Amino acid sequence: xxxxxxxxxxxxxxxxxxxxxxxxxxxxxxxxxxxxxxxxxxxxxxxxxxxxxxxxxxxxxxxxxxxxxxxxxxxxxxxxxxxxxxxxxxxxxxxxxxxxxxxxxxxxxxxxxxxxxxxxxxxxxxxxxxxxxxxxxxxxxxxxxxxxxxxxxxxxxxxxxxxxxxxxxxxxxx
Amino acid sequence: xxxxxxxxxxxxxxxxxxxxxxxxxxxxxxxxxxxxxxxxxxxxxxxxxxxxxxxxxxxxxxxxxxxxxxxxxxxxxxxxxxxxxxxxxxxxxxxxxxxxxxxxxxxxxxxxxxxxxxxxxxxxxxxxxxxxxxxxxxxxxxxxxxxxxxxxxxxxxxxxxxxxxxxxxxxxxxxxxxxxxxxxxxxxxxxxxxxxxxxxxxxxxxxxxxxxxxxxxxxxxxxxxxxxxxxxxxxxxxxxxxxxxxxxxxxxxxxxxxxxxxxxxxxxxxxxxxxxxxxxxxxxxxxxxxxxxxxxxxxxxxxxxxxxxxxxxxxxxxxxxxxxxxxxxxxxxxxxxxxxxxxxxxxxx
Ligand SMILES: [Zn+2]
Ligand SMILES: [Zn+2]
Numbered sequence: 307x308x309x310x311x312x313x314x315x316x317x318x319x320x321x322x323x324x325x326x327x328x329x330x331x332x333x334x335x336x337x338x339x340x341x342x343x344x345x346x347x348x349x350x351x352x353x354x355x356x357x358x359x360x361x362x363x364x365x366x367x368x369x370x371x372x373x374x375x376x377x378x379x380x381x382x383x384x385x386x387x388x389x390x391x392x393x394x395x396x397x398x399x400x401x402x403x404x405x406x407x408x409x410x411x412x413x414x415x416x417x418x419x420x421x422x423x424x425x426x427x428x429x430x431x432x433x434x435x436x437x438x439x440x441x442x443x444x445x446x447x448x449x450x451x452x453x454x455x456x457x458x459x460x461x462x463x464x465x466x467x468x469x470x471x472x473x474x475x476x477x478x479x480x
Numbered sequence: 481x482x483x484x485x486x487x488x489x490x491x492x493x494x495x496x497x498x499x500x501x502x503x504x505x506x507x508x509x510x511x512x513x514x515x516x517x518x519x520x521x522x523x524x525x526x527x528x529x530x531x532x533x534x535x536x537x538x539x540x541x542x543x544x545x546x547x548x549x550x551x552x553x554x555x556x557x558x559x560x561x562x563x564x565x566x567x568x569x570x571x572x573x574x575x576x577x578x579x580x581x582x583x584x585x586x587x588x589x590x591x592x593x594x595x596x597x598x599x600x601x602x603x604x605x606x607x608x609x610x611x612x613x614x615x616x617x618x619x620x621x622x623x624x625x626x627x628x629x630x631x632x633x634x635x636x637x638x639x640x641x642x643x644x645x646x647x648x649x650x651x652x653x654x655x656x657x658x659x660x661x662x663x664x665x666x667x668x669x670x671x672x673x674x675x676x677x678x679x680x681x682x683x684x685x686x687x688x689x690x691x692x693x694x695x696x697x698x699x700x701x702x703x704x705x706x707x708x709x710x711x712x713x714x715x716x717x718x719x720x721x722x723x724x725x726x727x728x729x730x731x732x733x734x735x736x737x738x739x740x741x742x743x744x745x746x747x748x749x750x751x752x753x754x755x756x757x758x759x760x761x762x763x764x765x766x767x768x769x770x771x772x773x774x775x776x777x778x779x780x781x782x783x784x785x786x787x788x789x790x791x792x793x794x795x796x797x798x799x800x801x802x803x804x805x806x807x808x809x810x811x812x813x814x815x816x817x818x819x820x821x822x823x824x825x826x827x828x829x
Pocket of ligand 1: 314338
């Protein structure tokens with residue numbers, strides 16, 4: 307794949323982000339990514355490029371339910387409760403929490419039609435309230451970081467990066 | 481287990497804000513216990529496991545602020561189940577799978593937790609008048625208390641997982657029961673329903689279907705449960721209800737101002753029928769009780785009967801009549817007993 311910026315070198319940085327249900331993809335080569343970030347890796351202790359690449363990668367694999375569903379072989383039967391997709395369509399009822407993983411990709415359009423949204427923003431369970439709040443905050447910060455880098459606001463980007471690192475190393479919300 | 485099914489629930493006798501239009505407010509939360517199949521796919525053992533876990537949670541420290549009685553539905557008879565449904569304490573669906581289901585009930589019955597309905601837990605707070613925020617405050621605290629020893633199925637992106645996609649996320653259904661005789665008489669009810677439906681709310685008649693609701697009682701509730709905070713869902717419903725209340729009150733004052741004799745004639749005729757008839761079908765009672773409620777709420781029928789309107793509404797339902805007047809009852813007998821109960825209630829003013 308070619309770099310979006312120079313259209314010549316091959317892209318090394320691949321960023322996929324689902325924002326409001328729209329998938330946005332960014333592909334940059336190493337030198338364009340560095341140029342855009344304005345930071346020379348060799349001269350600086352930190353690399354915004356590497357940072358971006360690392361951060362964005364886990365945000366996709368961890369947080370994006372659609373991505374998770376993508377990885378699954380399209381199954382007709384939930385391996386946990388044995389409910390079939392046909393049964394679900396007929397009764398409108400899922401058999402267990404794992405059905406969401408098994409059939410999620412297929413029912414996601416209806417879910418979006420029903421609720422006009424696909425992301426829970428309400429009450430969190432006591433047990434992992436802090437953990438989920440931190441995840442939500444990190445997701446927001448990563449999106450902010452992308453915008454700041456795109457807008458070439460490196461000073462703030464660095465602060466945001468540090469906050470993401472702090473949270474990912476087990477820090478608490480301020 | 482002793483349970484007096486004839487006991488009145490809080491919403492049936494207590495008053496509440498704006499209760500001349502808003503009969504009751506309800507918050508219901510759907511939850512499932514992690515790692516156990518939902519009731520739809522659960523085995524008898526799974527259902528028993530859920531019952532045991534919830535029964536255990538009933539006695540945890542945090543639940544001491546919500547003292548409740550545990551009713552196993554398998555130990556109640558059909559009439560008792562019918563009464564619980566008529567009091568809106570349990571759903572008809574829960575009664576259908578009575579073998580493995582239970583309900584936890586607070587002393588005043590304003591708070592209930594159905595176990596093994598469509599989801600493992602359906603918590604409900606039901607209060608008189610317009611009290612959605614108070615109901616949410618209590619439901620939130622109840623959820624927290626149960627969660628202190630129960631682990632609920634939750635997904636970081638999709639929120640609380642439920643058997644039906646229509647409940648996923650917050651699992652919240654906020655609803656109000658409205659009495660709208662003014663809008664019905666002014667033939668504006670259809671417009672109201674149509675506009676409310678367009679903004680993400682669901683309207684249904686409590687008795688009968690659609691715009692032809694018997695007794696002018698309508699339930700309005702949120703449709704979407706995902707992508708919004710509970711407080712925002714409730715605020716939205718509350719704001720719409722406020723507007724419906726204003727429209728209803730406007731229609732009422734127009735009727736009083738424009739056609740006072742026709743209105744008084746209609747409402748007092750209904751009073752007469754309720755006070756003197758000897759056979760009263762369920763349909764007729766529902767309609768006439770709406771007129772009576774209307775007459776009382778606008779101060780026309782004064783003094784009102786001592787028994788509250790919500791109580792009369794529930795007490796004249798088939799299950800209650802059967803319980804009060806004897807086990808075996810044909811529909812004809814029921815109509816005779818209903819008329820007797822209403823005559824006595826209306827004589828007592
Ligand atoms: Zn390039
Ligand atoms: Zn399943």
